[in-house]
Amino acid sequence: xxxxxxxxxxxxxxxxxxxxxxxxxxxxxxxxxxxxxxxxxxxxxxxxxxxxxxxxxxxxxxxxxxxxxxxxxxxxxxxxxxxxxxxxxxxxxxxxxxxxxxxxxxxxxxxxxxxxxxxxxxxxxxxxxxxxxxxxxxxxxxxxxxxxxxxxxxx
Numbered sequence: 001x002x003x004x005x006x007x008x009x010x011x012x013x014x015x016x017x018x019x020x021x022x023x024x025x026x027x028x029x030x031x032x033x034x035x036x037x038x039x040x041x042x043x044x045x046x047x048x049x050x051x052x053x054x055x056x057x058x059x060x061x062x063x064x065x066x067x068x069x070x071x072x073x074x075x076x077x078x079x080x081x082x083x084x085x086x087x088x089x090x091x092x093x094x095x096x097x098x099x100x101x102x103x104x105x106x107x108x109x110x111x112x113x114x115x116x117x118x119x120x121x122x123x124x125x126x127x128x129x130x131x132x133x134x135x136x137x138x139x140x141x142x143x144x145x146x147x148x149x150x151x152x153x154x155x
Contacts, residue, residue, distance in 0.1 A: 036073035037091060039130040043069045043078075044137050044149035052117040063110055066118045068149065080118040082110030096128040096139070121146050 046066045049057050057065065061081040068078040070089075076098070077086040087103035089096060100123040105115075125147065127140040135154040139147040 037130070039134045040070040040128075040137070043067055043152035045152050046118070046147060047136075047150045048145070048148035049118070050121055050144075050146050052114060052121070055114075060114055060117055063113060067152065080105070080115045082113045082115050083108050085119065094127050094129060096125060098122045098125060 044067060046057055046061070046068075049060070052060060064079060064081060066079055066081045068076055070076050074088050074090065075086070076089050077084070079085065083106040085103050085105045087099055089098045100119045103119060121141075122139070124141045125139040126142065129138045129140070130136070131138060135151045137149040137151070138145050139149070
């Protein structure tokens with residue numbers, strides 16, 4: 001059986017078209033997950049939080065102010081005003097999401113501290129910005145500032 005030359009005219013362009021659609025190193029660079037924003041690195045102490053039941057940060061956290069410590073591009077640790085917490089977050093541009101339902105926590109008893117207030121608001125956060133020479137971190141819910149942190153080494 002002889003292969004007819006016109007079959008190659010159909011197969012070769014089809015094959016070349018498939019090769020042209022394969023991703024290249026240049027085209028996959030734009031789809032990589034966001035790299036760690038170095039400005040987030042380190043410890044951030046809570047300075048402002050949307051009031052909960054009419055109480056502000058000073059009224060909610062008399063023992064210790066909550067803080068976050070961004071460890072790397074997916075891990076965050078900290079304290080909710082009483083207990084140590086640790087979990088994961090994700091970034092994409094200025095979008096940030098904290099997976100608070102998967103956070104782990106120590107279980108100390110702290111009288112008069114609403115531990116869930118901190119992670120409850122953290123759960124609603126969907127954007128962030130680092131301002132004032134990288135010394136303030138704003139966590140926003142839509143366009144509203146829900147939390148404001150100050151870099152620990154700038155206090």
